[in-house]
Amino acid sequence: MLRTLKGIVLRTRDSHRLSQILVLLSFLTTFAITRTVTNLQKFGTMPNGILPFHHLVPGIFLIIFSGYVGLSFWATGKVRHFMAVLFGIGAALTIDEFALWLYLKDVYWERQGRDSIDAIIYAIIILSIIFVISEIHDHQWIKKIIRK
Numbered sequence: 001m002l003r004t005l006k007g008i009v010l011r012t013r014d015s016h017r018l019s020q021i022l023v024l025l026s027f028l029t030t031f032a033i034t035r036t037v038t039n040l041q042k043f044g045t046m047p048n049g050i051l052p053f054h055h056l057v058p059g060i061f062l063i064i065f066s067g068y069v070g071l072s073f074w075a076t077g078k079v080r081h082f083m084a085v086l087f088g089i090g091a092a093l094t095i096d097e098f099a100l101w102l103y104l105k106d107v108y109w110e111r112q113g114r115d116s117i118d119a120i121i122y123a124i125i126i127l128s129i130i131f132v133i134s135e136i137h138d139h140q141w142i143k144k145i146i147r148k
Contacts, residue, residue: 019070019084020131026088027127031120034096042109054106056097062090095119 034055040046070083098119099107107113 017131017134019080020127020134022081022084023088023091024124024127024131026085027092028124030089030092031096034093038108054097054100055093056100059090059093059095059097062086063094066090091123092120095123 037046041048066083066086070080070087073079073083096116097108099110099113099115102115103112108116
C-alpha cells in the first residue's frame with residue numbers, strides 16, 4: 001500500500017493533483033490519530049488536555065486560515081501544498097465532531113456519535129470520487145491504456 005501511495009505522489013508531484021492527495025492523506029491520518037487519542041483519553045490511558053475544548057474549534061480555524069491562504073497564494077506550490085495539508089487536518093478535526101453540530105450537544109461517545117463516523121466515511125468517499133473524476137477529466141487513464 002505504501003508503494004502505491006508513493007507512486008501516486010510521484011506521478012502527481014508536478015501537477016495540481018498533489019494538493020488533492022495531500023488533503024486526502026492528511027484527512028485520513030488526522031482522523032486516525034484523533035480517534036486514537038480520544039479513545040486513549042476515554043479509557044484513562046492518556047490524560048485530557050489542560051484546556052478542555054472540542055477538537056472542532058482548532059479544526060474550524062485551520063479550515064478558515066488554510067483555505068484563505070491557499071487561495072491567496074495558489075501559484076506558489078510549496079504554500080499551496082502546505083495549506084492543503086492544514087486544510088485536510090482541519091477538515092478531519094471538524095467533521096469528526098459532526099454529531100456535535102447535528103445534535104448541538106456532546107454525543108461523541110453516545111449512539112448518536114456514530115453520525116460523526118458516517119460523516120467521515122462520506123467525506124472520504126466524496127474526496128476520492130472528486131480525485132478520480134479529475135483524473136478521468138484530464139484523460140490520464142485513457143493515455144495510460146493507449147500507451148500499453
